[in-house]
Amino acid sequence: MKLLAAVLLLLTLGALGDVVDIFSKHCCQFFLDGKPPRMFPDSSAVSVDYKQICQAYNNKYYYATLYDTKQKIPVFSAYEFKRKEDCKVPRPKMKFLIDSQLDIKQAFNADYDSSYTRGHLYPVCHTDSEDAAKSTFILTNAAPQEEKFNSKYWAKVEDDVRETLRKDCLNKGKQAYVVTGVVPSREKDLKTLKDEGKVNVPTHFWNAYACCKTDANNNCDNNKYEFGGNIMHKDAQASTKYGDQSTFEDELTKLYDTDCKFKVFTDANTQPAAPSSGQQSRGKNCCSIL
Numbered sequence: 001m002k003l004l005a006a007v008l009l010l011l012t013l014g015a016l017g018d019v020v021d022i023f024s025k026h027c028c029q030f031f032l033d034g035k036p037p038r039m040f041p042d043s044s045a046v047s048v049d050y051k052q053i054c055q056a057y058n059n060k061y062y063y064a065t066l067y068d069t070k071q072k073i074p075v076f077s078a079y080e081f082k083r084k085e086d087c088k089v090p091r092p093k094m095k096f097l098i099d100s101q102l103d104i105k106q107a108f109n110a111d112y113d114s115s116y117t118r119g120h121l122y123p124v125c126h127t128d129s130e131d132a133a134k135s136t137f138i139l140t141n142a143a144p145q146e147e148k149f150n151s152k153y154w155a156k157v158e159d160d161v162r163e164t165l166r167k168d169c170l171n172k173g174k175q176a177y178v179v180t181g182v183v184p185s186r187e188k189d190l191k192t193l194k195d196e197g198k199v200n201v202p203t204h205f206w207n208a209y210a211c212c213k214t215d216a217n218n219n220c221d222n223n224k225y226e227f228g229g230n231i232m233h234k235d236a237q238a239s240t241k242y243g244d245q246s247t248f249e250d251e252l253t254k255l256y257d258t259d260c261k262f263k264v265f266t267d268a269n270t271q272p273a274a275p276s277s278g279q280q281s282r283g284k285n286c287c288s289i290l
Helices: 002-013 130-135 147-168 245-256
Strands: 018-020 038-040 050-057 060-068 073-081 117-120 142-145 175-183 204-212 226-233 240-242
Touching: 050 130, 060 130, 073 142, 117 147, 142 147, 147 175, 147 204, 147 226, 175 245, 204 245, 226 245, 240 245
Parallel strands: none
Antiparallel strands: 018 050, 050 060, 060 073, 073 175, 117 142, 175 204, 204 226, 226 240
8 A cells, every 4th residue: 555655646746757778769868978878798788677767757857867676776877967056956845756667676765764864866956946856856866875974975075066067067158967876785795774685775876977068969079078076985974086087987897896897978989998008908898888
């Protein structure tokens, strides 16, 4: 009965996106040059555990989420950053909702207790409208964070990114794209909510942004953009900041322990850079685009 009531509420509010077969066909506008991050060895490696969601509110898409139904947390949420003013959007007074398309293959509010909060990947203060803010209150856009990490330490990272993009990107006539993700805990570091083995508690949170001038086709002019990134352990009080995209991606490749080179922003024809003299190759090819 509780599940049915939650689904009915979700449908009534219109806070329901679409689970799609591939981002590029349905909501590519939330990715730099329309291309999602490369995270898997090839497209066949994207198992049934991962769902691609075009997140919506009142029948309008606002961002894209790759959701891990096995770990019951998002892998990432991606969006175009459009906020030109300071954060003055009132926080919606609403509960986190569920996605009826995923049935029981997702986290529920009942999985959380006082030990962890629901941490937005697409945060309210990065939205530019009331409906966009409301669209973020869905559990497929949230991962477990301890309260102080959520409200203070990671919030500062979000604030810094917002101010950087607002002042140095949008206010200079450029466009900005953001991807925020998590690294699930595993093996000896495995942690789940209430130790019930259901909802994974990530070890790391990360975000990356790209700021660029666009051409007539709304693509980054000459594929040039300014990059910034942050990676933060769940027990840390400050993030590690990155100005070099390759170094940032190398660190995420290690954290995810993938069989290919992670790419957060990429051109379809991008190939791994050859190692410089005296530098050892990681032996990894570029991952596939979703």
